[in-house]
Amino acid sequence: MTVPEQPRRADARRNVEGIRRAALDVFRTGGLTTPLDEVARAAGVSKGTIYHRFGSRRGLIDAVVDDLVAERIQGIIAAVGELDEPLARFEEYLLRMFLLQYDEPAANDVLVRALPDSEPLLNLCEKAQEFAFGLLRAAQEAGVIRPDLTPDDVNHLILERGAIVRSCGCTQSRADYQRRLRFLLDGLRSNPFPRTS
Amino acid sequence: MTVPEQPRRADARRNVEGIRRAALDVFRTGGLTTPLDEVARAAGVSKGTIYHRFGSRRGLIDAVVDDLVAERIQGIIAAVGELDEPLARFEEYLLRMFLLQYDEPAANDVLVRALPDSEPLLNLCEKAQEFAFGLLRAAQEAGVIRPDLTPDDVNHLILERGAIVRSCGCTQSRADYQRRLRFLLDGLRSNPFPRTS
DNA sequence: TACGTTCTTGACCATGGAGTCAATCTTTCT
DNA sequence: AGAAAGATTGACTCCATGGTCAAGAACGTA
Numbered sequence: 001m002t003v004p005e006q007p008r009r010a011d012a013r014r015n016v017e018g019i020r021r022a023a024l025d026v027f028r029t030g031g032l033t034t035p036l037d038e039v040a041r042a043a044g045v046s047k048g049t050i051y052h053r054f055g056s057r058r059g060l061i062d063a064v065v066d067d068l069v070a071e072r073i074q075g076i077i078a079a080v081g082e083l084d085e086p087l088a089r090f091e092e093y094l095l096r097m098f099l100l101q102y103d104e105p106a107a108n109d110v111l112v113r114a115l116p117d118s119e120p121l122l123n124l125c126e127k128a129q130e131f132a133f134g135l136l137r138a139a140q141e142a143g144v145i146r147p148d149l150t151p152d153d154v155n156h157l158i159l160e161r162g163a164i165v166r167s168c169g170c171t172q173s174r175a176d177y178q179r180r181l182r183f184l185l186d187g188l189r190s191n192p193f194p195r196t197s
Numbered sequence: 198m199t200v201p202e203q204p205r206r207a208d209a210r211r212n213v214e215g216i217r218r219a220a221l222d223v224f225r226t227g228g229l230t231t232p233l234d235e236v237a238r239a240a241g242v243s244k245g246t247i248y249h250r251f252g253s254r255r256g257l258i259d260a261v262v263d264d265l266v267a268e269r270i271q272g273i274i275a276a277v278g279e280l281d282e283p284l285a286r287f288e289e290y291l292l293r294m295f296l297l298q299y300d301e302p303a304a305n306d307v308l309v310r311a312l313p314d315s316e317p318l319l320n321l322c323e324k325a326q327e328f329a330f331g332l333l334r335a336a337q338e339a340g341v342i343r344p345d346l347t348p349d350d351v352n353h354l355i356l357e358r359g360a361i362v363r364s365c366g367c368t369q370s371r372a373d374y375q376r377r378l379r380f381l382l383d384g385l386r387s388n389p390f391p392r393t394s
Numbered sequence: 395t396a397c398g399t400t401c402t403t404g405a406c407c408a409t410g411g412a413g414t415c416a417a418t419c420t421t422t423c424t
Numbered sequence: 425a426g427a428a429a430g431a432t433t434g435a436c437t438c439c440a441t442g443g444t445c446a447a448g449a450a451c452g453t454a
Contacts, residue, residue, distance in 0.1 A: 163364040187384025
């Protein structure tokens, strides 16, 4: 009952849609931990209705997370798939992930798992994770990424970035944020490999 | 009256000392934002007494921050002062700062300024900051640190580290944490400069 | 020892957010 | 239209934290 299937009455169906839309909007700008009262206000509905329709915060998240994040992450995977060079593939993946974290607090919350675990969420994360591990191995086999970087380290990089964006996100411009990402990425390359800058 | 000078009665003096000691202990392990109730419990007094004696959380922080952090930071500055090479000086400073942030949540809170500003605190931060800027310039003039790294970037590195430690500190061992710092520091070096690893 | 002064206490207020539910309103079916 | 099932409401509870204050306890001095 987390995702309500066809409520019987017209007003209920209307509200479910309105709440979904409002949640999309509010979560998009404020992250998935935004107070539900705000979602309720944005939807023109009382908080109780949300709990009635979606059961809990997590139910609501499950109902919108796909629209919110899935296609962004799949977009990243697709974009990286276009590239050929192992180094470019690995770096592009991380760069785009980091930028996604900056751009969408909600996506960040998903990646950081700072919320009640839900199935579609976990699937998404694991899929992205496996993809990243593949990129890492390829880049290391090509000798362009330092061999002492582990898959676990890559996960940590994402988590750390999440923490950073949460607390220092608003204090730096996107341009500065992106420029600083270069420092980080350069530190992951193999020793003698030349840099972009 | 933030730092009570000689309360008149013996029990008051005793309590001030007890509270200071308890705060030192509690803040040390939990950071400067730990609920004052905990400090009160540790000191065996009631919360009201703390407010009475120190006026506010900030008053209490002012009264202990020196013992808590000052000598650690001064120790870092001193240790770095022993070194000769510009690269080693700059990297040692950052490394020690980052480790201090890991080891002492309270020190981290100070560096991140995640609390009511207080005078001794600000002095300390600015002193360390100026010192760091000097190290950066020297290292850049020697050509060992990338020239596009700005003083502002260095500040950000500290702030970001603070956010990381706050939220992912407990999920990684100190050894892993330190190993990963290497990635970061390597990314700050000048292009053709060889790495340690 | 007794009294005035200084201290301490813990119950109290306020804030802000999660989550619940009985009462009330709305839809829909006949 | 009327009634039953379904839906909404908003006031309520609960929890955690920061901070206050009147009343009573402890000190120390005469």
